[in-house]
Amino acid sequence: MALEELGGRLTLAIQLETTGLRLNEAILKWRALFPALDLHPERLRDRLIELVKGRMATAEAKPGALRSLEICRDAGCRLAIASSSMPEIIEAALDRLSARSYFQAVVSAEGEEHGKPHPAVYLSAASALGLDPRSCIAFEDSVHGLRSAKAAGMHCIAVPEEHNRSRSEYGIADRIFHSLEDFHPGHLLR
Secondary structure, three states: OHHHHOOOOOOHHHHHHHOOOOHHHHHHHHHHHOOOOOOOHHHHHHHHHHHHHHHHOOOOOOOOHHHHHHHHHHOOOOOEEEEOOOHHHHHHHHHHHOOHHHOOEEEEHHHOOOOOOOOHHHHHHHHHHOOOHHHOEEEEOOHHHHHHHHHOOOEEEEOOOHHHOOOHHHHHOOEEOOOHHHOOHHHHOO
16 A cells, blocks of 8 residues: 555554545544654555556455445436545446446545535435435445434445444444345335
């Protein structure tokens, strides 16, 4: 990773603290944690985008992800992405997975005044779809994202990474899945 190239080491605790944050917010935290490193936000941002886009070339969808999108599409759901990721990363992921056609809106928290856990990105996504946030279901893997979706008034299905599953913060989710393979059409009716 770009931070490691500069001499910083992201521990699991640091990763947990910054997952789901906008990149500029994560960089500010890294600068505070590693004051001796020469961290130039713009260069670090550019290098991170370059690295992530490089990894995206061989990335695969999480198990059940494309099937979940198909379930929602087939049920007539309008779909949006509400992500803290940089727009360039979102676009690269959509291209890699050939998933662009599933979504009617794509919103990056980079364009919001506040990032997650503030609800702004989710409220903007619901607005872009013409929906009341209370009628929306959010799928989230991060605690910051989960808090954001819940603060927006949405129902939330948490799908935490394996190393996060024991975190008590996920208890605010309406449902917790180990994998998107657990999602089925009946979950849309509840």
